[in-house]
Amino acid sequence: MKSRYEAAKNVFIDSIDIDDYIELNSSVTAYQQLQHSMEKPLKMILLFGRPGTGKSILLNRVHEKLKHQKEIHYFDTPAPTEKEFFQKLFKVLTQKDLPKNTEVNFSALIDFCKNLRGKREIIILLDEAQMYDAEMMEKIRLLSDTRAVKFVVSLHKTEDEDLIAKEHFQSRIWEVIELKNATKDDQSSYVHKKLLKKNLFEIANSIKAKDMKLIYKFTKGNYRECNKLMFTIFELCEYYDKNEPDKINYEHIPQKIIEMSALKLGYIYV
C-alpha cells in the first residue's frame, strides 16, 4: 500500500526544477533586484550567498522568465576544461557548433564580440563560478569588456569569504546581490507552499508552528538543509506509516520523528 507520506517526501527532493520554484517575499525581492541589475549597462553581476540559499534556482527562474525576451543563456555547471567552455560559448555567440578538430581562438572570439556590440546583448548566467580558475575568470572579464556579453556570476560565499576578495571579483564586479537564508516565516511558507503545490493539504496542515520552529532551529533557514530535513522526516513517517502505524499521528508530525531526522542528518548529536 502506498503511504501518504511518499508524495510529500518527493516534494523535497533537492532540485533546481523551475516547477519547484516557490515565490516568497525574499525570493521575489532577489529576483526583482537581479532583473533590475541586468537592465543596467553593467558588465558583471555577482550573485553570492551560502550554499542552499537559492542562487541556482534564482538563475534558473531568471532564465526561464526572460529567455523569450532576451538573449539569455544559463551555464548550470562549469565545463570541465577551458576548451569545452569556449566551445559552449562559441555556440551561444555564433549559434553554430564548432567544427570538429578545431579550437576557439580567444583573440578572434574577442573581436567577434566587439563586432556584436550594439547589435546584440547577450546575457550569460554562470552558476558555480567558484569552480573556474583565475585564468578563465580573466578571459571572462575580457569578454565582458566588449560590452556585447554580460555575465551574471553566481558563487558560494565561504566561511572566510575569501572568494569575494579575490582579484577578479574585487575590481570587475559592478553589482553584488547577496542571498541569505530564509527567515522563520519564509521557511514556514516555503514548506507549506511546496506541499500545497502538490495538493498535499492534510500533510501541510499536520506541520504545526511548533514543528516549524524546531525545523528552523535545525536548518537555520537554509533551503537545501530544509529540503533534506523534510525529505528525511517524511521518509521516517512513511516507514512508520507502513510498518508501525501506531507510532504515527496523522494530525501532526511527532517531535520524535523531527529529532530522529535531525540526528540522522547530523544536526544534533548524542
Added chain:
Amino acid sequence: MYDIKPLEEEWKKYQHKKRKPFYFIISLLAILCIMVIFYNSSNMNLNFLHKHINNISLGKLSEVSNEREKNILLNDSLTRLEVKDIFSNSSTKVNLDSDILVDIPILEEEIKVPNISRGKVHLDIIETSSVKAYEDVEKRFLQSHDIDDAFFLAKSYYKKQNYTKAAHWALETNKIDDNLEESLFIFVKSKIKLGKKSEALSLLRSYIKRTDSNNAKKLLLQYDIN
C-alpha cells in the same frame, strides 16, 4: 529503507542528554531543600537545648542532678552543689538580662515556668536569703512531703554549715527516696562533721553492702584513710 531501530536508540540517548540539565536543576533544588530543612531542624534543636539549659539553671537543678550525680563523690557533689548555688544566687542577684543567657529570647519565659507550674519556692528562698523563707519551706514540707523541698533544705543547710539541720533534712530526703545517694552523702558528711564518724561510716558501709555503689566505696576509702 534504513534500519530504524538504531536511530530510535540514538534518539532515546539524545532525549536523555537533552534532559540532563533539567535533572541537574531538579537535583540541585532537592539538595537545597534538604539543606534548608536540615538547617531549620538544627536551629530547633539548638533552641531546645537552650531551653533545657535554662530549665536546669533556673529550678530543675535538683531533679536533673538526682540522676547525673549519683556517681560523684561527696566532695565533688558538694563542690558542684556550691557551684550551682553560686550560679543560682548569681542568677538572682544580677540582672538576668545581662547574664550569658541573655541572648536566648526564651529566657524570661523559662524563668517563669518553674515558679508557676511547679509551685516551688526555691527561687524565692534564694532571692530573699532570709531565714523565714527556709522556715516556710520546712512548713510546706510538713504538708507536701515533697522530696525536692527536703533535699533542697539538706543542701542549703550543709552549705550554711548547719550540719544538724543538714543531717535532719538529708534523713528526711532518704526517707522518701533511700536511693538518693547525694542526700545520703550529705547525711554521712554532716554526721562526720558533728563528730559521729563511726555512726556515719557504719551507715555508709550498710549502704555499700546494699547497693555496691562505687562512689560510696570511694567515699568510705577516703574517710578510712583520714
